[in-house]
Amino acid sequence: MSKSKIRNDKTCLNCKYVVANRFCPNCGQENTDTRKTFHHLFINFFEDLTHYENAFWRTIKNLLFKPAALTKEYLSGKRLSYLAPVRLYIFISFITFLLIAFFPTEINAPEDPNEKQSTITTKNESFQNTNSTYDTIKKNKTDSIDENQFFNFGYDSLEQLDSIQKNAPEPEKLSDFNYWINRKIQIVKKENTPPEIIEKFVNSFTHNLPKVLFVFMPIFAFFLWLFHNKKRWYYFDHGIFTLHYFSFLLLIILLLFLINKGLALLQESGVASFLQIIINFIGIGWMFYYFYPAHHRFYGETRFISFLKSSFLFFINLILIIIIIALFALYTFINLH
Structure with a gap:
């Protein structure tokens, strides 16, 4: 129960009803001083x-x-x-x-502290020619792209993904949603x-x-x-x-x-x-x-x-x-x- 001092004024601040005891019989509000210390507010919050x-x-x-x-x-x-x-x-x-x-x-x-620098160098060297890039990617990739695969995280960079989507044969291209998901992932990997x-x-x-x-x-x-x-x-x-x-x-x-x-x-x-x-x-x-x-x-x-x-x-x-x-x-x- 609250330890706050009861107000001398017996008029309820909430509904203006006459309060005989601590709580208003009409609305239930406690008839105590509305100005509280921080300690009282903290205790009251926890009790509530x-x-x-x-x-x-x-x-x-x-x-x-x-x-x-x-x-x-x-x-x-x-x-x-x-x-x-x-x-x-x-x-x-x-x-x-x-x-x-x-x-x-x-x-x-x-x-790897050299990861970002290595990635940038690789991008500059490997993606000058998009057609030759795709041939290199396809040759070195251990697993081929499965068009029925919902998510494919096997990409090294955003540029690699874009190159595949642009230059790969139609059956090997990702669906629009799959490409969007993988592109978002590559952006996150690139920026963090x-x-x-x-x-x-x-x-x-x-x-x-x-x-x-x-x-x-x-x-x-x-x-x-x-x-x-x-x-x-x-x-x-x-x-x-x-x-x-x-x-x-x-x-x-x-x-x-x-x-x-x-x-x-x-x-x-x-x-x-x-x-x-x-x-x-x-x-x-x-x-x-x-x-x-x-x-x-x-x-x-x-x-x-x-x-x-x-x-x-x-x-x-x-x-x-x-x-x-x-x-x-x-x-x-x-x-x-």
Whole structure:
């Protein structure tokens, strides 16, 4: 509860109703001084997100160790004892990706300091005559261009790609879309060194991944809606289940990230490495298994039917999210600047 001093004036600042106690009986606003210190604003912000300490830790405990318990409690009407599903997801998502952005995983990419100069020299020497260039490329290329291949990354430079597209026989030319994709990739490679590409890609991917997950959640809920009784379960019910499930996944990712970062400080220790392997195995295993008991407990079907449905739903959504993330990764790469 807020520790702010109650105003002497008993008129509610929001609705002008007479306030006898701390909270207005008409609109519920607290009758306290509106001028706050920075400390008060910070504490109030955190309290608002976590809905006070007891509710926060109760929510986290149930989310981690009692699959579907939060969803059943929420839909049964017990809502003040736990964080609301949307607030819970936003809070965990915010903390997870904020910490990942603050403590990025170090990725070492080999960089040849003479790479750009060598590339420029090669371009000047090899592409003076476009017709002879294509003959040289075709002779030296170990793999021929397959027109049915969706993506072909086997090009050394933008000039090489353009020369092939301009001078190659018609059957060996890329489709317009395939050429556009490969040209974008070559532009990125030309304007950035490998370490720069990796750094920009990771930053962009991490920054936008929460949006991808948020867009995917309605799709996940839609598949749940398709596979269950439409009269008994509304789409809203599946949406609450989805919010809690995705909150759980992000929370496990956050915990594993923090644990791995902490143990990485002791990476020379054999005990720390062993603990890291065990904890990651348990965490990832719990992530994959969690959906099965959650589905069974929430929808109340027999174990066999629940296992069949949850297995099918799990693999459908796993394949779908892999495709979406792969496309998103490609989109992120070709839009690097």
